[in-house]
Amino acid sequence: MITYEVKLKKIGEMTTLPDSQRLFGFLMNFSKKYCTEDEISSFVKGVREQKQKCMISNIVPSGYYPTPKEYIMQKLQKRLEKNQKEIQRLEKEQINSKKESEKIIQELIEKKNQENEDKTNKKKGKKLNKTDEKEKLEKEKNEFNKIAISIDDLSAKHIHETLKSMDFVAQNQFKELLDIGKKKEIIKVKELKEFKYIKKTKTFIQKFRLESQMKELPGMPNVAYSLPILSFKNKSEEIQKEFSFFVRVEKKSCISKALKELKRSFDGHEIPCFLGGKASAGYNEYGIYDIEELEESKNEKQEVVNVSYLNLGVLLPNFDNIQVEDSVLEIHTSDRKPFEIENEVSKVISFITAGSIITVKNDTVDPYQIGKSIDNSKYNPLYNKNTIIFGNSYLVKLEAHNET
Template sequence: MQYYKLSLRVQGKITQIPDSQKLFGALIYAYKDDWGDEEATILTDKIFQKELFFALSSLLPQGTLPLPGNWLIEKNQSQKGMLDKAFYKEIKKRTYIPSDQIQLILQQPNMTKMIYPYVTVESKQQVHASLESLLYDLPGLEPTLYSVNETLVNYVLNEKQECTRVVDYDVYIEVEESEAGKAWIKWIQSQCQNRTILPLGPRMSQGLNLYQLCDLQAITLPESKGYYLNLGMFVPQQIDYSHSYCKLFTSQRRPYHVSGGWQDQSKIMTYIDLGSLICTQNKREAGRSLKIEENRILFGNAFLYPVEVN
C-alpha cells in the first residue's frame, strides 16, 4: 500500500467540514468531467468491488487528527467510577489535536487538558437578505430574510484562548500499488497542479464550501498492532466490535442527478464517525462501500490511522 497526504485550502466561509464520503463524490464528479461517464463508472466499480483498494479521510485541520473522545471518556469512567465533568469539558472543547500528540493521550489520558494548540468547531446562524425588488425589477417588494449555517473552525493556541482561523486542511489517502492505483493518484496530482477548486457542500453559488487542491505528498506511517484511529465516515465490514470504541453518526444521504438536482428519495445512513478507535486484524476488509443505486455508491472505506492502545 501507498500512503499520501492531500493538502486543500478553503476559499471562503463553510457550512460544515466535508466528510470522506462527500470528498469522494466530488473527486469522482471531477474525474468524470475529465474522462467521461464510462471511465468514471469503471473506476467507481473497481473501488466498490475492492479490485482497487482506496481509503480516504475526511478533511482534517492541517497538522491535526480527531480526538478519540469515546475512548477517553470510557477510560476516565473505568478509573474513577463516574464521569469527571471537568475532564469531559476538556474533551468536548478539543475536536482535533496535533497529530504528534495522539499517541501521548492514548498512553496518558490525563494529559488531554494540557494539549495546545487544539481545534474547536462551532456553528452559528448568519442572516441573509434576498433583494426580490432587484431580481424582478419591482420596486417596493420586501426583502426575503433567511438564515445560513456557518461553521467556525479555529486553532486555540494557548490557555488565554487566543485563536486563529483554520484555512488549510489535510486529507489522508491509502491506495494499493497497481497500475489503476498509480493512474488514480496521477490524476489527483494533476488536479493539484491545476489548483482545481472542489465544491464540497451547499451554497457554492454564494461562495461557500469551496476548497482548492494544493499539493499531494507521499508519506510513511508506523506499523499497526491492530488498532486504528478512524479518520472518516466508516462503514464496517470486518472489525472486532468488542475491542473497538465507536462513535456513531447518522445522516441523510440523497442521490444527486445533474439534470434534476437532489432527489426526494433520501436514505438515512449510520456510520462510525471519525475519532473512533477501530480494532481489526485485516484492514483491507475492515470497511466497505454500499451501492445505493445503479452506478452510484456510498463510500464508506474511511482511512484508518495506525495507533498503539494500552
C-alpha cells in the first residue's frame, strides 16, 4: 500500500467542497491516460468486491483535519458540569454585587433628596459629598460586568457555538483537541480559541438563466436562482487557498500509476482541473501543484484495544466491523433516485460523514474493511453494470486514549 497527499490551490470561487466520491470519479477518469479500459474496469470491480484496496478523503484545507464536533462535546460533559457549578457561584456574586449597587444608589438618592430639601427650606447646609458613593458604584458596576464576561466564557451555549465554528483543526493540534475532555478544571471559550482552526462560511449570489436563448424561444422569462459560494477562513480571517486530499491504494493500481505519472509531469506549473459543477462559468477550478508520498506508520500492526479512526470522507459503513456504541457517527442520507426511475427502485442511501469517530470491533480489523463500495445499478439502472457507489473513505488512525 502507498499513501499520497495531493495538494491543490483553488482558482476562483468554490460552490462545493469535493468529496471522496467525486474525487474517485476524477481519479478514474484521469487514469484513462495511463491505463486501458480493461485495467480500469478490473480495478473498479476489485474495489467493489474488496479485492482492491482504495481509500480516498474529501478535499480538506492543507494541514487541517475535519473537527469531530459531536465527539468533543461528549468528552467535555464532565468539564461542563464543573462550569455549571462555577456559573452558579458567579451568579451569586452577581446578585450580591447588584444588591450592593442598589444600596449605593439608594444612598445617593437620599443625599440628593437631602440637598433638595435644604434648598427648599433655604438652609445653608454644607454640600453633601457624594464622590465616595459614586466611586463605589463604578467599582460595583465594573465587578458586575467582569462577572458577566466570566459567565459568558463558561457558558455551555457559547462553548458549543465556538466549537461549531471550528470546521477544521490543525493536524499538529488534533490530538490535543481530542484530549481536551481529560482535563479536570473548568473549560473556557478562550481555551478553544487558542487552537488553529478553519471556519467554513456560505454566502449566496443571485444568478439568472437565459431561458429564451437556451431554448431558442423568444419571450420566455429568465429564471432566477441562487448560487452558493463557499469560503474558508482561519481565525485571523485570512482566506485559505491551499487544499489537499489523501489517497491510499495498492502500489500497482491504476490510480497509483496515474498519480506517479502526474507527479513526474510537474515542471514548475500547476496542472488545472475542475472538481464540481459550473466549470464553464469558472467555478470549482483548482491547480494541482504537488503530490507527496506519505510514509506508512510503523506501528500500524501494533496490538491496541479500542482502535479508533477519524473519517475524512464519505463512508458507506460496514457495520459488521464497527463498534457502534463506542463510535460517534454523523449520518447523511442521500436521495439517489433520478426522476426517470420507478418508485419501487431503492432511492436513498446513508453515509457516515467526515469528522465522525469510528471504533472497530477488534484490533485485527483492516481499516479498509470499515467501509465498502457497492453496485450502483441497484440505485440507478441507467448506469452500466461496472459503475459503483464509492464508499471506502480515507481513515486516520487515532492514538489509543483511555477514559478518565
